[in-house]
Amino acid sequence: MKVLTHAVILDDHRLFADSFSLLLKKECDIDLIQSFDASKDFFSFLRTFGRNKIYVFLDYYFPNENGLSLLTEIRRINELAKVIVVTGAIAPSVIKSILQYRPDGMLSKACQIHHVMDCITAINQGRNYIIPEFKQMKPIDIENTQIFTARELEMLKYFSQGHSVAETASLTFLSPHTVVAHRRKMMAKTNCQTITQMLRYARDHELI
Template sequence: MKTTSHAVILDDQKIVAFSFALLLKRECGIELVQSFSQGSEFLQFLRAFGKQELFIFLDYYLPNENGLSLLTEIRRINGDAKVIFLTGATAPAVISSILQYRPEAVLSKSCELSEVFACFEAIKKKELYICSEFERILSTYDKKIKTFTPREIEVLQYFRRAIASLKPLQEPF
C-alpha cells in the first residue's frame, strides 16, 4: 500500500517511535520515516523539510509539552502536513480536546494494523478517522464536561513541573 514517501513520528517513547517507523516502512510502503522525541528537534526538521506532503504521527503526551501545543505550529510551517495523533491517552476529555483541533486522524497506540490502513484510506478521501477504541470511549462520554485549551494544558503542566521540583518537607525529628 503506497501512501506517501515521507512520515515523521514525534513520541518520547523511543521504542514506540522506532517500532512504528518500521511498521510504516514495511507494511505501508513509506520510504522515509524520521522519528523525534523532542518537540524542538521535530520543529527544526519540519522547517527544513518545507511544504511537501508529509504524514505526522504525533503523541499527545510529551515531556515538556503536549501535542496540541505543537499542532498550530505544524499547520503554520506546513499546511499540507497530515497530522495523526497516535496516543495512549484514553480519557474522553483528552480525546475530545484533540478532536477540537481537527487533526486528520486519531489512533490509539493499541489499535490493530488494519486501523492504520483504514486511517490512510480515510485521509485520502479527506475524511476524519477515529479508531474504534476511541469511538467507543466517545460514545459514552458526557459532552457537558469541559475540555481544556492547549494554553490551559500548558499552564497546568507548568504547575505540575513546579510542584514536582519542590523538595519534600523535612521531618522535624
C-alpha cells in the same frame, strides 16, 4: 512513476517511535520515515522539508509540552502536513480536548495495524479518521467532560511541576495577569476552589 511518501513520528518514547517506524515502512508502503523524540529537532526538520505533503504521527503527552500546541505549530509551518495523533490516553476529557483541534487522524497506541492502514487510506481520500473505540465512547462520557485549550494544558503542566504564577508567565511568554486569568477560568470549568483541587482533577482525567 511512483510518488514518494514521507512520514515523521514525534514521540519521546524512542522504543515506540523506532518500532512504529519499521511497522509503517513494512505494512503501509511509506518510503521515507524519520522519528524524533524532541520537538526542537522535529521543527528544524519540518522547516527544511518545505511545503510538501507529509504524514506526522504525533504523541499527545510530552514531558514539558502538550501535543495539541505542537499540532497548531505544525499546521502553521506546513499546511499540507497530515497530522495523526497517536495516544495511549483513553479518558474522555483527553479525547474531547484532542478532537477540538480536528486532527486528520486519531489512533490509539493499543490499536491494530489495520487501523493505521485504514487511517492513511481515509486521509488519502480526503477524509478524517478516528479509531472506532473513540467513536464508540458513550455520548454522556464526552458531553460531561470539560474542554481545555492547548495553552491551558500547557499551564496545567507547569503548575503540576510546582511553578509559580510568575514562573509560568515567564515560561509561556505571558503576563502574570493573563496566567491568573487562565487559572481562574480553568478552576471555574472544573468547579474547583483551589489549585490543588484543579491539579487533582487534571490528573484524574489524564489531562497531564
